Amino acid sequence: MTPMANADIRGRLERMRHDYGLWLGRECADLSAQAQELGNPILNGAPWEPVRERLHRIAGSAGTFGFQEASEICRLLEHRLERILQTGASGDAGVFLRELDSLPALVKSLTPERLSIADDLLHSPVVARSPEVRESRQPLIFVLDDDATTGQPLCRMLESFHYRTCRFSTGDALERACREQRPDALILDLHLEVEDGLAIGEAVQHLFDEPLPLFVTSRAQAFEDQLRAVRAGVVGIISHPLDPIRLADMLETHLRRHRLPPARVLLVDDDEMMHTYHRLLLEEVGFTVMTLSRPEEILEAMEGFAPDVLVLDVHLPQCSGPELAQIVRYHPRWLQVPIIYLSAALDAGAQLEAMTKAGDDFLTKPIAPEALVAAVTARARRSRELAAALSRDGLTGLLKHADIKARLQAAIAQARRRDASLCLAMLDIDHFKSVNDTHGHLAGDEVIRALANLLRRRLRESDLIGRYGGEEFLLVLNDCESAQAFRVLDELRESFAALTFHGDDRDFQCTLSAGIAVMAPGVAGSDALINLADQNLYRAKQAGRNRVIGARGPGTPR
Numbered sequence: 001m002t003p004m005a006n007a008d009i010r011g012r013l014e015r016m017r018h019d020y021g022l023w024l025g026r027e028c029a030d031l032s033a034q035a036q037e038l039g040n041p042i043l044n045g046a047p048w049e050p051v052r053e054r055l056h057r058i059a060g061s062a063g064t065f066g067f068q069e070a071s072e073i074c075r076l077l078e079h080r081l082e083r084i085l086q087t088g089a090s091g092d093a094g095v096f097l098r099e100l101d102s103l104p105a106l107v108k109s110l111t112p113e114r115l116s117i118a119d120d121l122l123h124s125p126v127v128a129r130s131p132e133v134r135e136s137r138q139p140l141i142f143v144l145d146d147d148a149t150t151g152q153p154l155c156r157m158l159e160s161f162h163y164r165t166c167r168f169s170t171g172d173a174l175e176r177a178c179r180e181q182r183p184d185a186l187i188l189d190l191h192l193e194v195e196d197g198l199a200i201g202e203a204v205q206h207l208f209d210e211p212l213p214l215f216v217t218s219r220a221q222a223f224e225d226q227l228r229a230v231r232a233g234v235v236g237i238i239s240h241p242l243d244p245i246r247l248a249d250m251l252e253t254h255l256r257r258h259r260l261p262p263a264r265v266l267l268v269d270d271d272e273m274m275h276t277y278h279r280l281l282l283e284e285v286g287f288t289v290m291t292l293s294r295p296e297e298i299l300e301a302m303e304g305f306a307p308d309v310l311v312l313d314v315h316l317p318q319c320s321g322p323e324l325a326q327i328v329r330y331h332p333r334w335l336q337v338p339i340i341y342l343s344a345a346l347d348a349g350a351q352l353e354a355m356t357k358a359g360d361d362f363l364t365k366p367i368a369p370e371a372l373v374a375a376v377t378a379r380a381r382r383s384r385e386l387a388a389a390l391s392r393d394g395l396t397g398l399l400k401h402a403d404i405k406a407r408l409q410a411a412i413a414q415a416r417r418r419d420a421s422l423c424l425a426m427l428d429i430d431h432f433k434s435v436n437d438t439h440g441h442l443a444g445d446e447v448i449r450a451l452a453n454l455l456r457r458r459l460r461e462s463d464l465i466g467r468y469g470g471e472e473f474l475l476v477l478n479d480c481e482s483a484q485a486f487r488v489l490d491e492l493r494e495s496f497a498a499l500t501f502h503g504d505d506r507d508f509q510c511t512l513s514a515g516i517a518v519m520a521p522g523v524a525g526s527d528a529l530i531n532l533a534d535q536n537l538y539r540a541k542q543a544g545r546n547r548v549i550g551a552r553g554p555g556t557p558r
């Protein structure tokens with residue numbers, strides 16, 4: 001978000017607080033007049049329920065805007081009224097009416113407390129803002145490992161995942177290099193021969209204003225080592241023997257976090273003033289926020305907005321927050337979206353009930369802005385990490401079948417909205433059964449992984465790559481015309497054919513075939529596009545394999 005946009009949001013937040021103060025004065029005067037009109041006795045039933053609701057609303061919202069005392073007074077009045085309504089204690093009714101009568105004057109006399117936490121937050125957002133411009137270069141990873149037998153394979157592995165690497169054997173050499181150039185991440189061996197890897201990592205961190213993502217490699221998983229790692233600010237531990245997929249996942253999670261689009265938060269609250277205020281707070285620190293005041297629109301909103309976090313008011317018209325949460329949880333697609341309740345209820349029982357129904361967190365209004373932002377940030381991060389972990393295929397780290405299909409659907413919808421081009425390609429390794437039969441299943445796995453790495457390296461970050469089946473891959477090429485898609489696929493085909501694999505007894509090579517489909521007005525949806533790509537792949541196989549067919553018409557036979 002630009003400084004201008006932040007200033008704009010800050011201004012709007014200030015105006016909201018000011019407007020809330022004006023509204024509060026009017027609301028209290030109105031409320032008092034309504035109560036005097038109803039007069040004594042206070043009887044349980046319809047006429048007094050709106051008064052209780054209005055008190056409840058002020059109690060829940062005033063603190064958020066800096067009128068803490070007004071919130072507390074109204075909460076007391078609300079509880080007093082509830083008691084009178086339940087017990088019919090007419091003696092208390094007179095006191096209650098007198099207190100309500102003096103409420104407008106009392107509120108007028110209160111100076112709004114400044115929201116000191118909110119102001120701090122507004123001037124130094126707690127969430128690091130993403131760099132606006134995505135770096136297109138390959139990320140640079142510094143590795144500190146004095147043992148070539150572990151350091152070198154690690155670097156090779158990283159390079160196969162399109163990272164650039166530099167290995168150092170001593171802390172001095174690493175520090176010199178860091179003074180010249182900031183890497184994108186640092187991987188340290190926890191058990192260097194003579195030096196303390198973690199201490200070096202901490203020392204190097206001091207060279208940079210913004211901390212580097214710090215990883216360590218370790219042969220053992222001792223608790224003490226992990227505790228030291230946590231205290232040194234390490235973001236991930238990579239254990240030997242190295243698992244390339246886990247390594248790539250870990251790096252991608254941390255290095256790409258800044259490049260991900262902002263996390264999406266859906267706020268459901270019938271109080272427009274409250275949800276606007278919370279929306280502005282969250283937008284100010286970089287979230288994309290959608291607000292909803294009608295619970296019955298929740299599923300439609302989830303579908304269209306696909307939130308990373310759902311924030312629900314507990315008291316909603318028509319149904320309660322926990323009921324709404326349970327409706328959301330009926331749908332497997334939204335099972336992993338964290339749900340945070342926001343409520344003015346101080347009742348521990350209601351909170352427990354809400355949490356046992358469905359929900360992950362309960363925040364009580366008025367909530368300090370930094371607490372709201374921290375809770376939403378933590379939940380959004382976990383939600384994304386979980387979604388990424390669940391959607392990745394174990395062998396290749398690519399998107400799984402269902403996920404690439406879902407992402408294709410979204411990509412098609414977006415391309416249509418933007419009037420952009422899109423191509424789909426289906427790839428299949430030729431005679432793969434005989435690769436397994438001749439060289440063994442492990443060698444076969446290596447081939448699949450190599451193709452996955454090649455695709456990751458060669459395609460743009462905006463493209464999507466999925467493992468569609470065993471040795472079948474689906475590529476979604478965004479903003480790509482048919483001729484360009486053909487060129488890219490044919491280059492991939494050539495690069496793959498040039499790779500040499502090592503079997504038990506001898507080296508071998510593989511080829512692939514591909515079918516392309518172009519999004520066009522006649523091709524209705526994702527299934528039709530997949531079928532078209534599949535038909536073209538079949539034609540490529542029929543025509544002798546090791547070729548690309550589609551888009552441009554029949555491919556160039558080889």
Ligand SMILES: Nc1nc2c(ncn2[C@@H]2O[C@H](COP(=O)(O)OP(=O)(O)OP(=O)(O)O)[C@@H](O)[C@H]2O)c(=O)[nH]1
Pocket residue numbers: 395428429430431432433434436440441442443444445448469470471541545
């Ligand atoms: N090593 C390994 N093999 C797999 C994996 N998934 C699927 N396969 C194998 O891939 C082979 C696919 O064979 P087929 O579908 O008959 O096709 P093909 O031999 O590739 O022949 P064409 O596609 O006609 O060129 C089967 O033998 C599967 O067992 C995997 O994860 N690892």
